[in-house]
Amino acid sequence: MSAYILPILFILLFIYCIYKRLNTYDHFVKGAKGAIKLVVDIFPFIASIMIAVALLRVSGITSWLTQLLSPIFNALGVPPELTELVLLRPFTGSGSYALLEDVLVTYGADSYISRCACVIMGCSETIFYVATVYFSQTKVKKLLYAIPVALLCSIVGTILACLLCRVI
Amino acid sequence: MMLASMLVLLIVNPSAMLSEMIGASTEALELCIELCAVYVVWLGFIELIDASGLSNKLAKLLRPLIKKIFKVDNSETERLIALNISANMLGVGNAATPMGIRAMQALDDKTGKANFAMIMLVVINATSIQLLPTTVIGLRASAGSENPADIILPTLIVTVTTTIIGILLVHGIEKLRKKIKGKKKE
Numbered sequence: 001m002s003a004y005i006l007p008i009l010f011i012l013l014f015i016y017c018i019y020k021r022l023n024t025y026d027h028f029v030k031g032a033k034g035a036i037k038l039v040v041d042i043f044p045f046i047a048s049i050m051i052a053v054a055l056l057r058v059s060g061i062t063s064w065l066t067q068l069l070s071p072i073f074n075a076l077g078v079p080p081e082l083t084e085l086v087l088l089r090p091f092t093g094s095g096s097y098a099l100l101e102d103v104l105v106t107y108g109a110d111s112y113i114s115r116c117a118c119v120i121m122g123c124s125e126t127i128f129y130v131a132t133v134y135f136s137q138t139k140v141k142k143l144l145y146a147i148p149v150a151l152l153c154s155i156v157g158t159i160l161a162c163l164l165c166r167v168i
Numbered sequence: 169m170m171l172a173s174m175l176v177l178l179i180v181n182p183s184a185m186l187s188e189m190i191g192a193s194t195e196a197l198e199l200c201i202e203l204c205a206v207y208v209v210w211l212g213f214i215e216l217i218d219a220s221g222l223s224n225k226l227a228k229l230l231r232p233l234i235k236k237i238f239k240v241d242n243s244e245t246e247r248l249i250a251l252n253i254s255a256n257m258l259g260v261g262n263a264a265t266p267m268g269i270r271a272m273q274a275l276d277d278k279t280g281k282a283n284f285a286m287i288m289l290v291v292i293n294a295t296s297i298q299l300l301p302t303t304v305i306g307l308r309a310s311a312g313s314e315n316p317a318d319i320i321l322p323t324l325i326v327t328v329t330t331t332i333i334g335i336l337l338v339h340g341i342e343k344l345r346k347k348i349k350g351k352k353k354e
Binding site: 005006009010013014016017020022024027028029030031032033034035036038039042043046047050051052053054055056058059060061094097100101104105108109110114115118119121122123124125127130131133134135136137138139140141142143144145146149150152153154156157160161164165168 | 172173185188192195197199201205208209212213214215216218258260265266269272275276280289293294301307313316322323326329333334337338
């Protein structure tokens with residue numbers, strides 16, 4: 001079902017543009033032109049955050065944090081097997097998806113742990129990445145309470161996800 | 169954070185530091201090349217949506233909601249936020265990012281501090297409001313799940329709850345800050 005949504009939307013868009021007598025090709029090219037500049041602008045920010053994450057992982061700080069936080073997460077109803085996933089999720093999209101695949105293979109796709117992991121992944125975002133990229137092209141130096149609020153929501157979401165997976 | 173991990177690495181494995189950093193930036197470069205290809209497609213489509221006037225219609229549709237949540241009064245900004253949120257709901261975060269960046273630039277008041285609407289946009293994007301977690305369902309299906317889509321309902325409930333909590337929190341904090349500022353002036 002979901003595989004049809006985007007293609008159908010694309011086709012409808014083109015039909016609508018032709019109906020409006022727009023030169024679709026010219027407009028598409030004009031929009032596409034912005035892609036390279038955008039990527040060049042955000043590249044240094046993406047690279048910096050990825051370097052920071054790599055250092056965190058290879059230095060062993062994440063696994064140390066995982067051990068430290070597991071009991072706390074467990075008390076909140078989050079399976080300790082998922083601590084690393086929850087910790088890495090705000091930093092890296094590709095890294096956390098790789099962890100999700102590990103979890104799915106290790107515990108079986110229909111196990112409680114895997115379902116929790118899937119819901120956690122589906123309802124959270126790479127907060128630090130999003131904040132870095134979104135603020136990167138502005139003059140903002142002080143993010144104020146943006147990250148704490150986002151993280152808090154994410155934690156609430158994680159706890160709620162594990163709770164719901166027990167019931168549904 | 170970076171300094172702490174560097175210090176630990178100095179003790180644990182000093183030879184790995186430089187190679188890890190370069191490895192990570194190589195990964196970032198690869199990601200950016202991939203993103204560039206994705207953005208070409210999405211920015212092309214978005215230009216069509218803009219030129220055909222569909223984005224204005226979408227913005228009009230979402231305007232009451234956006235006005236209430238973001239407290240902005242500028243049709244250009246409303247349009248960008250509307251596109252960003254719609255792309256997020258469809259689960260195409262890669263199409264949402266360019267619109268989000270443009271919206272942030274439009275919201276920037278050059279004071280060096282994040283303002284209310286900017287924080288709101290980041291929080292809403294960070295709580296993820298997608299209606300269909302397609303990537304997760306795909307991964308689950310390929311791992312041999314019997315019913316890969318049965319996580320849709322819990323995901324939806326959680327995602328809606330956290331987004332509402334995020335919006336309420338940002339509004340609440342903003343009110344508190346105004347109160348404190350008001351008291352200082354007195």
